[in-house]
Structures are given as structure tokens and as C-alpha cells.
Amino acid sequence: MANIIMILYYFISLFFVLITIKNLIEEKKSRDRIILYLLTVIPFILRLLRFK
Amino acid sequence: MKNKLFRFKIVWGIIFAIFILAGGYPLYRHRHYSVQLICGPGVTEIKKLSDYFPPLKDTMADTTIFVLQGKEPGGKALILANTHSNEPEGMLAVTIMIEKAVVEKGTLYLIPFFNHSGGVNTRPGEGYPLYFSIPTPWGKKTFRMGNRDASPLDQWPDPDVYIHYPEKQMLSYLDIRNTNRTWPGRKNGLPMEQVTYAAMELLRKEKVDLAIDLHGAETMFPVTNCIVAPEKSMRIATLASLTVKSMEGFENHLESSPSKFRGLSHREIGDYSDTLPFLLECPIPFLDQPTGPKTEKLLLDGKDSFLLSLAKKKKLFVPYDQSGWPIEKRVGQHLSVILEIIKQYSRKMPARAIVIKDVPRYPELVKNGVGYYFSDPTKVDPKKIVNQ
Numbered sequence: 001m002a003n004i005i006m007i008l009y010y011f012i013s014l015f016f017v018l019i020t021i022k023n024l025i026e027e028k029k030s031r032d033r034i035i036l037y038l039l040t041v042i043p044f045i046l047r048l049l050r051f052k
Numbered sequence: 053m054k055n056k057l058f059r060f061k062i063v064w065g066i067i068f069a070i071f072i073l074a075g076g077y078p079l080y081r082h083r084h085y086s087v088q089l090i091c092g093p094g095v096t097e098i099k100k101l102s103d104y105f106p107p108l109k110d111t112m113a114d115t116t117i118f119v120l121q122g123k124e125p126g127g128k129a130l131i132l133a134n135t136h137s138n139e140p141e142g143m144l145a146v147t148i149m150i151e152k153a154v155v156e157k158g159t160l161y162l163i164p165f166f167n168h169s170g171g172v173n174t175r176p177g178e179g180y181p182l183y184f185s186i187p188t189p190w191g192k193k194t195f196r197m198g199n200r201d202a203s204p205l206d207q208w209p210d211p212d213v214y215i216h217y218p219e220k221q222m223l224s225y226l227d228i229r230n231t232n233r234t235w236p237g238r239k240n241g242l243p244m245e246q247v248t249y250a251a252m253e254l255l256r257k258e259k260v261d262l263a264i265d266l267h268g269a270e271t272m273f274p275v276t277n278c279i280v281a282p283e284k285s286m287r288i289a290t291l292a293s294l295t296v297k298s299m300e301g302f303e304n305h306l307e308s309s310p311s312k313f314r315g316l317s318h319r320e321i322g323d324y325s326d327t328l329p330f331l332l333e334c335p336i337p338f339l340d341q342p343t344g345p346k347t348e349k350l351l352l353d354g355k356d357s358f359l360l361s362l363a364k365k366k367k368l369f370v371p372y373d374q375s376g377w378p379i380e381k382r383v384g385q386h387l388s389v390i391l392e393i394i395k396q397y398s399r400k401m402p403a404r405a406i407v408i409k410d411v412p413r414y415p416e417l418v419k420n421g422v423g424y425y426f427s428d429p430t431k432v433d434p435k436k437i438v439n440q
Contacts, residue, residue, distance in 0.1 A: 002207070002208070002209065002242055005208075005209055006208050006209070009208070009209070024061065024065075025061075027057075027061075028057065029057075031057070031060055034057075034060060034061055034064060035064060038064055038065065038068040039068075041068075042068065042071070042072060045072055046072065046075075046076055049072075049076060049080075050080075050205055051072075051075075051076035051077075051079050051080050052076065052079050052174075052205075
């Protein structure tokens with residue numbers, strides 16, 4: 001069961017990476033939001049790369 | 053405006069990518085760094101923990117067991133180190149035994165990295181170094197500094213409350229990844245429960261007489277500089293403690309294993325097998341909270357001015373002065389207490405005696421240092437090197 005949850009978590013991480021990058025690309029006005037998207041995506045990338 | 057924003061995105065995207073790589077790559081390297089262990093003349097066989105529980109095979113939870121079998125049959129002892137990988141004194145003591153010990157009678161099972169996943173985990177949030185190096189006559193030997201618990205990359209998610217098996221005691225959620233809370237283990241449990249289950253299988257199948265689990269603790273914690281033993285091991289622990297105190301001159305007291313605190317090796321091994329368990333604690337100033345920066349130097353020499361001022365106010369549970377608590381003292385204490393427990397058991401049970409030679413004791417470690425006992429890996433037969 002724990003393994004299934006762990007695998008699902010990687011898919012959830014991937015989903016958040018993709019949706020955040022999509023928002024980042026589509027952002028047309030706010031520089032603050034760009035920084036916010038970049039900050040938000042860090043832990044998900046670290047987990048996907050199995051760094052931490 | 054559109055172009056400017058695009059440039060902003062590219063520039064900051066690159067800066068964040070550099071952050072991720074600069075922060076993440078050292079952690080990746082640490083997780084895949086191998087420590088070179090050199091098999092000495094006493095090592096007769098190399099096994100894996102998965103030999104006793106195959107589901108662990110090819111996982112980060114599997115670990116190497118060094119078997120040192122004497123020519124004469126006798127008793128058997130298992131020595132576990134790096135149950136908590138941020139307490140590396142035990143691992144250094146076992147590494148010295150792997151290189152130097154020769155067993156004349158009986159059998160030793162040595163596991164230098166019991167919680168292997170914990171050994172590849174880190175604690176950068178508290179400023180722990182990723183590695184530490186021991187000076188030797190031929191250079192430096194570098195080891196990974198690990199963490200108390202297994203890596204969440206290997207076992208996740210944690211439960212809200214960890215319910216111990218089979219005693220059903222409620223413990224901290226984090227302790228489900230702590231191999232000194234998951235004894236006696238569970239066959240179909242989470243990986244760390246399987247690690248302790250595999251070790252129990254080893255104890256039961258090999259009919260091991262003694263299990264010695266090596267730890268370290270804060271100087272501000274009362275359970276330090278001691279042997280923790282349940283009722284059935286207390287007689288031998290008492291004799292060993294008194295002997296090292298009188299013969300080798302270092303403090304070492306006894307702590308009784310609490311029967312109502314479950315999951316610990318010194319409790320569950322005794323309750324769920326015929327083996328006599330012992331848990332050894334030595335003081336590690338590095339682990340105390342009120343210290344200066346958690347540097348490699350503090351880990352090795354144990355010198356800290358904050359602890360010194362606390363010692364003057366009698367707030368520590370161990371003697372502490374300007375000389376700190378260097379690693380050679382801590383490793384030497386572990387080696388002397390291990391040898392003394394084995395000696396006392398052998399006296400009491402001559403038919404199951406274990407006779408070991410060529411392992412240095414406390415005075416030799418204090419005199420020569422830890423690195424003196426490590427061989428240069430470039431000058432030994434590559435077949436004798438085990439990467440762990």
C-alpha cells in the first residue's frame with residue numbers, strides 16, 4: 001500500500017511541475033508571480049529527481 | 053514589455069535551475085557514495101541481510117554482513133553499527149574489527165551499516181556535514197555522515213502515528229523509519245520493519261548468543277556512556293561494566309532496559325529470541341543541541357565551548373573538560389566494552405565461548421587514533437575491498 005502511495009506521489013509531483021511550468025510560461029504581467037512559480041516548483045523537482 | 057518579461061523568465065529560470073543543481077547534486081552524490089571496507093584476515097564469508105529475508109534483495113534497505121568464523125566451533129555474536137547513522141562511532145569500531153579481528157573460536161557477524169538507507173540520508177537542515185574523514189598514516193579515509201532515520205526516498209509516507217508491531221504501542225510517526233524502534237520487525241511490514249525482521253531471522257536461524265547494538269547519545273542525555281541491558285543480560289553487562297571501569301579507567305554505567313518502551317533492540321531481541329541483547333552508548337557532543345556549528349571538527353574532537361560552560365554548571369551526564377570527547381575515546385570505549393561482554397559471556401558459558409584476537413582496546417585507540425587501524429585501499433588486494 002505504501003509503495004502505491006509513493007508512486008502516486010511521484011505522479012502528483014509531476015502534475016504540479018507541469019501545471020506550474022504551464023502557468024509560468026503563460027504569465028504575461030507579474031514578475032512576482034514568475035518568482036513564486038519558480039520557488040513553488042523546487043521541492044517537486046527535487047523529489048522527481050530523487051535528490052531529496 | 054513582452055520581450056523584457058520573457059528575458060526575465062529565462063534569466064530567473066536559469067538561476068533557479070542552478071540553485072536546484074547546486075543544492076541537489078551534492079545530496080545525489082552523497083546517496084551514491086560508497087565507503088570502501090577492507091576485509092582483514094579474519095573475514096571468512098560475506099553475506100547480505102537479504103540472505104535471511106529475500107524481499108530486501110536489491111533494495112536500499114539491504115546491507116552487508118561480514119562473517120568471521122573461527123577454526124573451533126563456539127558461540128556466536130552479532131554486532132550492529134549505524135542503526136542510527138548519525139552516531140558513527142559504532143561503525144568505525146566495526147570497520148576496525150572487519151580489518152583486524154581474527155576469531156579463534158566461535159563466530160562473529162558484523163554489520164557496519166545496519167540501517168543502510170539511514171546511512172545514505174542526510175540532515176542538511178540542521179547543518180550536518182555530508183561526510184567526515186579520519187586521518188590515517190596514508191591519507192584520509194572518508195565516510196558518509198548519515199541520519200538517524202531511513203531516507204524518505206526509500207520509505208514513505210510516514211503514518212500519523214506509528215503503531216508498533218506486535219505490541220501495539222503508539223510511537224512517534226518518525227520512528228517508523230528508525231531501526232531502533234521497529235524491532236522485532238514484521239515480515240510484511242514497511243522496509244525498516246523488514247530490516248529488523250531480517251536481523252531477527254539471522255539471530256534465530258544462526259542461533260546467535262549475543263547481539264550488541266552500538267549507539268551514541270548526547271552528553272546532556274542520561275542514557276549515555278553506558279550499557280543498556282534487559283534482565284536476562286544484566287549479569288554479563290554488570291561484569292563487563294565493572295571490568296572496563298577498573299581495568300581501563302573509563303566511566304561506563306548500566307541502564308536497565310524498560311519493559312514498557314517497545315521497539316528497541318535491547319528489549320525486543322531479548323523478548324523474541326534466545327539471544328542476549330546489549331546496547332552500548334558512548335557520548336557524542338556533536339549530537340547535543342546547545343553547541344556551536346555542527347562541523348566535522350566537532351564530530352571528531354567533541355570540543356565545544358558551550359558544553360564546557362554547561363559542564364562547569366554540572367548540567368552534563370558525563371565528565372567533560374577542554375579535551376572534549378574525541379572520536380578515538382568513543383571508538384575505543386565501544387571496542388573495549390564489546391570485547392569485555394564477549395569475554396564475560398565466554399567465561400560463563402565455556403561451551404559457547406567466543407575467542408577473538410588482534411582487536412585494539414581503549415588504551416590503544418587513545419594512543420594511536422582511529423586511522424592507525426585502517427589499511428590503504430590502494431595497497432590491498434582489490435578482491436578484499438567491499439564497497440558499501
